[in-house]
Amino acid sequence: MRERDDEWTGLMQQAIGGDDEAYHRLLRQVTPVLRAAARRGLARAGQPPDQSEDIVQEILLAVHLKRHTWDVSAPFAPWLFAIARNKLIDALRRRGRRIFVNVDDFAETLADEPAAPQVSAGEVVAQLQTLPQRQREVLQSIAVEASSIKQTAERFAMSEGAVRVALHRALSSLTAKLREQ
Template identity: 75%
Template sequence: MRGRDDEWTDLMRSANAGDGVAYRRLLMAVAPVLRAGARRGLVRAGQPVDQAEDIVQDILLAVHLKRHTWDPSAPFAPWLFAIARNKLIDALRRRGRRVFVNIDDFAETIPSEQAQETLPAGEVTRHLEALPQRQREVLQSIAVDSVSIKDTARKLSMSEGAVRVALHRGLSALAAKMRSV
């Protein structure tokens, strides 16, 4: 039996290959799940659910604009739910609330894949230490210490754009090093 994530992944692959019907089917399939997740996230944050549809539209727009960044060899749902989580957080921040939103708000009951073997922490640290100092500092601040891009920029006396570039380059370099292991 094919799972929902497999179906979504296949639809996204077809959509990215130019199949407009598959793209419409994908958007119609994910919208109710995103809507339910947005409502749950708003309720958990003590906010009225009247903003849920705006959040769903923001998510779908982001998916459309960023769909070329999705890795077709990876499952679609985790990529979608990461976007959804970020859009919900953005909406809550616009309302002046700073909250943590669990990705499980969107994942519903998608079965997780078997976890792949990870590298020991010492090896990850070794790879981090091999990065240029600025990239290492930005990765440490954002990925490890959970500091925002804005606060990282202020802390490191960098522009937010420079922080984003260093983060992207650092993550890309780290991923390349870890793939070669």
């Protein structure tokens, strides 16, 4: 381990001095180590390891762009792994907290679930008529006519936020009314 760190430090010092071949050798040596570290980090976070290549590329790009900030009198590996840790954390934050579950593991359970009660189109239309006019218009524009939030906002002279609120309220109200039946 110490030998590897010394070699990487030497290669980076040569690369900073302008030796392109040393820089390429360094990148070839660190890439598999970074790939393994990214896979381990993703696995520890409960994420699929297939995203590790994107993280490795982000790390290598950061190393390339920030190589001038490395202190040539310091060991290279701690600097590299600090960048790797930060890029992994950034990637996990962008993904948010998601848990991946293979649906095949639950095939029998899902097959046993009772089907949702069927609602006729007539019942939906009847309940739509009970909604306030603006909510009904917004729901019709977005859900039936496939207009965007922006288009709907312009059409009804509303802000996009107001359209989202009206849509949410309409869907919530419609769902509650249909469940009551």
